[in-house]
Every structure is written in structure tokens, then in C-alpha cells.
Amino acid sequence: MADVLSVGVNLEAFAQAISAIQALRSSVSRVFDCLKDGMRNKETLEGREKAFIANFQDNLHSVNRDLNELERLSNLVGKPSENHPLHNSGLLSLDPVQDKTPLYSQLLQAYKWSNKLQYHAGLASGLLNQQSLKRSANQMGVSAKRRPKAQPTTLVLPPQYVDDVISRIDRMFPEMSIHLSRPNGTSAMLLVTLGKVLKVIVVMRSLFIDRTIVKGYNENVYTEDGKLDIWSKSNYQVFQKVTDHATTALLHYQLPQMPDVVVRSFMTWLRSYIKLFQAPCQRCGKFLQDGLPPTWRDFRTLEAFHDTCRQ
């Protein structure tokens, strides 16, 4: 919230800076006016020159003063904070037409709401874990108790921590290579290459996976300007199907208190696609059904099934 407040302070500085720019412009135009008018009629030539020079000097001084003022203000305004919890969308607060586009306030509402939701979900999951019959789950409940009030701040983990988690996962699976980049500020994007089978683009927000797209090993994953292409889908039906399943997996692997475990589980599940073209369906025993290999991987056993052969 401190960040949001500081944006408010900046707004004041912005308003001042804008009026300083206006002042500078008018003083500059006064200089040119003075030059345009030239020497006004005075009794003596000397008097004319003197008055003109004095006038010109005054005008230049005021230009100098206004410029200094603007420079001072521009330091106050500063660079928009990169670490703003809403990233670049925080800049929406600078939009002056609040009444027509109340996007920023809506965004703040949504952000607060999702934070609250996550917090409550965390509490609920802690409670539910204590009630569980499974011993392993019980232990998890205890550990959740030990650190009460799981922080809802998992959305703003330091980038270094995210880097560490990802590089640990990268080392865990030799046939899987993960390349991390941050083309848009603090959010990480992963390019996961699984053997010579497929490539996955993973869009992260902190340690949460927002979006994932699966493409073929021989397909282009970059746009024309060399950035990761997070919008276009694969040309092959099999990878479109796997993309759908991966999105389902994102919804399945949820553990609000331990986002790193979620990422690891997701990657473990994803790794089972190394045999995408080699594993027959565990139910019907065939490779193909409607021209597609078994694209589904069971979330627990990682066994291969056709989309229509899973329970």
C-alpha cells in the first residue's frame, strides 16, 4: 500500500511539474516576443538599447528560473516504481479521466479482493488439512499451524527467490531445460524445452503460473521482434490438446502456502510428456485415437491416456 501512496505524492509533483512546464513555455515565448518587437521608441538611441537589453536579460533570467524549477520537480516525480504490486498497470492511476475510466480503482478493488480470497483460502486449507485422515496431510496441517497467518504476500516474492526455485527445478530434471527471462518487469517467463519432444512457454506471476502454452520442438516460440510469443497456439492438434491439459493441471496443482511445491509438481507432471509419442494408452492399449496420441497424463500416477479414455 505504501507504493500506492507514493504514487499519490508523485501525482502532486506531476501537477506541479506540468504547471512548471507551462510557466517555462510562456517565459520562453516572452523572450521571442521581446526579440520580435525589437527596440521600442525611446528618446535616445542609447536609451533604446539599454531598455531592450534590460528587458531581454529579465526575460532570460525568468527562463532560467523556470527551467531550474522544472528540473527540481522532475527529480521529485522520479521514475515510476518497477516494484509496484500491480506492475505497469499501477500507472493507470495517472489517468486524469477517472470518471470515464475508473479502471485503476477497479483494479485496486480486484487486487484487494484476490489478496483477501487467497488469505481466506489459505486459512481454510490449513483448517481442512488438520481434519484430514491421512497422516502425511496431518503433518502438513501442523506445519501450517506452526506458522500462523500464512502471508498473503506470496504475490510479491523477491525475484531472486523465484530464480532460485526455478534453477533448483531445472537441475532436478536433466532432460528438461528451463530458460528464465523477465521481458516485462518483475514477472518471470519460462521457456521449458523437454527433450526433443516439446517446448512450453510458462508465464509466471511471482511463483504462480498464470498461463502456459505447449508447442512442438520444431515450432517457433518467438515473435518477429525476438520476444517470447505468449499468445499464438501450436499448429499441431496434439500440442493444442496438451496445452488444454496443462491449463487443467494448473488448476489442479494448488497449495496456496507453498507455491514452490506447486511449480515443482507441475514440472514433474509436465516431464511425463517426454514419452508423448512413445507411450500407448493405459486403457485401450493403442497409440492413436482420432489421429491423436494419448495426450492426457494422470495427475498422480502420470500414466498416459487418450483424452476420451481417462475416467
Place this chain on the structure above:
Amino acid sequence: MGVTCVSQMPVAEGKSVQQTVELLTRKLEMLGAEKQGTFCVDCETYHTAASTLGSQGQAGKLMYVMHNSEYPLSCFALFENGPCLTADTNFDVLMVKLKGFFQSAKASKIETRGTRYQYCDFLVKVGTVTMGPSARGISVEVEYGPCVVASDCWSLLLEFLQSFLGSHTPAAPAVFGNKHDAVYGPADTMVQYMELFNKIRKQQQVPVAGIR
């Protein structure tokens, strides 16, 4: 491109080449495959010119210059069991200049033409192989686009081939064997076509020799 398997489909008993092709394409259409334009693969044979042969009395090697409509800007030059060169289509002009070293074998041009079919991620090309004016056989090419390693998807390809070739399903192409987990490339397809064309040429020579 993905992994491709090229094979020959024997002409059905009591049927012409054309009729067998029609039978096959009808089967594909029943399966749900959709027509998607046509294709053509051609091949010309070149002898090493006699004047350039070494004094060791080695036999002239045959070189095959091929084109594939799937790669309209490329030209492929292959030796049997030897390297395969992928070049720009300008290579044809170069061959004319190299007349002193490589001579085109007379009436050696062999080609296959037919229809492309798309079925899910599979691309199927059924073609009529012709040498000069006469049809000599049927080629069946199946490409599985998503996969790049031949050994990874051979079982899957085999299942697909069986679904419309039945008892005429081919064995794994020889080029698959020596690739291990290397990425499959267009040149591998051309090698398969070269082998298919050579096989069909030999099949034709037998009855001709019998008549003499």
C-alpha cells in the same frame, strides 16, 4: 517438418495403377482425411562422365538430382549410400555447367505425382510413379508433423499406416535405423524417395530382360 515414412503400395490384383490409387484415396477419405492440394517429387540420374574417371578403373558413381514440391526453393543431390546435398534450385543450372563431369542418363527421369491429404497432424501423399509416359507404381508418403525424432514415433506411425494400408504396411525405413535420436530432416525423406525410385526402376527391368 516431422518424421516421414515413404513406401510402395503394390498394385491390387486385377486393377490398374489408377484404380488402386483411387481405392487408397477413398479409404483415406473414409477415415476423415481432407484433400489439400497436390504434390510432386522428381528425380534425374547423372553418370560420372567417362573422361573424368580415375585410372584405377573405378566404376562411375550415380548421382541423383531431386526436387520436392514441399520444398519448392530447394534442390537435392544424392549419391547412393552417400552424402545428400541440399541446395538452392539454382543447382540445376550448375548441373548444366558441369556437363563435362556429370552426364544426365537418357530417359532416366522418374517422378511421382498425386494428392496431399491432411488427417489430424498427419500428412499423407499418395502418388503415381511414372517413368516417361507409363505409370510404374504407387508411392505412399506419411508425415507426422509434431515429432522430430524418428525412433520416438515409429510405433505410432506404424499404427496409422496399418489403418489404411492393411497388410501392405511397410517395415521401418532404413534411414530411421541409423538416426538414433537425431532430428529428422527433409534430406532423409529424399533418401527414401531415391530408394523407392531405384526399387521401382529395377522392378521394371526384370520383365524387359526376360523378353530379350
